[in-house]
Amino acid sequence: MTALSAFFQYPFLARAMVVGILVSLCAALLGVSLVLKRYSMIGDGLSHVGFGALAFALATGWAPMAVAIPVVIIAAFLLLRLSESGKIRGDAAIGLISSSALAGGVIIISLDSGMNADVNGYLFGSILAMSNSDVILSVLLSIIVLTLFLLFYRQLFAITFDEAFARATGIQAEAFHMLIALLTALTIVIGMRVMGAMLISSLVIFPPLTAMRVCRSFKGVVVVSAVVSVVCLIGGLIASFSFDTPAGASVVLVNLAVFLLFAFAGRWLSPNME
Numbered sequence: 001m002t003a004l005s006a007f008f009q010y011p012f013l014a015r016a017m018v019v020g021i022l023v024s025l026c027a028a029l030l031g032v033s034l035v036l037k038r039y040s041m042i043g044d045g046l047s048h049v050g051f052g053a054l055a056f057a058l059a060t061g062w063a064p065m066a067v068a069i070p071v072v073i074i075a076a077f078l079l080l081r082l083s084e085s086g087k088i089r090g091d092a093a094i095g096l097i098s099s100s101a102l103a104g105g106v107i108i109i110s111l112d113s114g115m116n117a118d119v120n121g122y123l124f125g126s127i128l129a130m131s132n133s134d135v136i137l138s139v140l141l142s143i144i145v146l147t148l149f150l151l152f153y154r155q156l157f158a159i160t161f162d163e164a165f166a167r168a169t170g171i172q173a174e175a176f177h178m179l180i181a182l183l184t185a186l187t188i189v190i191g192m193r194v195m196g197a198m199l200i201s202s203l204v205i206f207p208p209l210t211a212m213r214v215c216r217s218f219k220g221v222v223v224v225s226a227v228v229s230v231v232c233l234i235g236g237l238i239a240s241f242s243f244d245t246p247a248g249a250s251v252v253l254v255n256l257a258v259f260l261l262f263a264f265a266g267r268w269l270s271p272n273m274e
Contacts, residue, residue, distance in 0.1 A: 013241060015135045016194055020233045020251075022142035023191040027203035028229035029149050030184050032222050033160045035208040041091060042079060042181075043201035045098035046188045049075040051197035052101035052108075054122045059112040064122070065137055068189050075101070076181035125196030125248030138190040145183045152179065157218055199248040203229060206255035213259070213266035232258055 027043070034040050050072045057067035075097055082093035130138075149156070158166035159173050167173050184204070191200045211224035236251030243250075 012130065013237070015130050015132075016247070017234070017237060019130065019135055019138045019142070019190070020194045020237060021230050022139060022146070023187060023194060024203055024207075024229040024233040025226055026142055026145040026149075026183070026187040027191060027200075028207040028225040029146070029222060030180065030187060031204040031208040032211075032218070032225055033156055033180060034184065034204060035212075036160050039083075040205050040208075041094050041201070042076070042184060043188055043204035045079060045094035046072050046076055046185055047192065047197040047200045048098035048105075049101040050189055050192055051123060052105035054192070054197075055105035055108045055112075059108050065134070065189065068192075069186070072185040072189050073182060076185040077178065080177055080181045122192055123197050124246060125192070125194055125199060130193050134193055138193070141186050141190050145186055148179065148183060152176065156180065161218065195248040195251065199252055202252045202255060203233075206252070206259055207232070210255070210259045210262045213262040228255075228258060228262075 031040065031043075034042060050068050053068040053071035054064045056062075057064040079093050079097060082097075155166070155171050155176050156179075158169070158171055159176050163173050187204075188200055191203060195203060207225040207229035208221060210228050211221045215221045215224050232255045233251055236254040237247055239245065239254060240247040240250040
């Protein structure tokens with residue numbers, strides 16, 4: 001509690017906490033559908049695309065977020081189309097686009113001025129780099145993501161578990177696939193400041209997998225995933241502040257520790273649970 005109270009004495013840390021909590025909520029909620037549909041690595045792919053877009057923006061002097069948001073959204077739609085076409089498997093499409101975008105970003109950086117603080121901040125996360133405009137934009141986008149998820153919860157649940165049945169009942173599955181892609185893209189971009197391009201996908205993967213160790217229902221997984229994500233985010237940021245470690249890496253390690261704890265608890269509660 002002492003560390004938490006000290007944390008909020010610094011405005012930049014309080015901003016990071018607010019944005020981090022909202023981003024972790026968005027990532028955890030979307031992550032449940034992505035993990036169950038075996039699209040969990042789309043977060044990793046889109047973060048690499050985001051890094052390439054940010055590198056281009058920093059090299060040209062444009063606003064990083066203004067460039068990254070539309071580029072990552074387009075990449076998300078493209079990944080979805082490639083996966084649905086059947087010509088390229090989903091994981092192969094992610095690898096193709098993400099590696100190309102990451103390579104492009106590295107080339108742009110090398111031709112410009114080499115690695116700098118801004119690039120490192122986007123690559124590995126930097127709570128110190130968040131300006132007031134970053135916070136305002138991130139909060140607005142997070143609210144939009146959370147609102148749309150709650151509004152279309154039933155449809156997202158339907159296409160996650162039984163897409164054929166959902167189509168039969170009149171649900172436009174393609175439209176909601178596009179919605180998931182859009183929301184994931186926005187979440188990845190707004191989370192890169194806190195977690196970094198290399199680690200933001202952990203917020204999509206860890207909480208749902210952790211919740212699945214002890215929960216069987218979709219609703220239970222969603223609720224527990226959201227709670228775990230927020231708790232791990234807060235714990236990771238406090239650990240980062242207390243021990244002077246990178247924020248993104250600290251959050252990931254806290255998520256790993258909680259996942260192992262839940263995995264042990266799940267096996268103890270039900271030996272047949274996997």
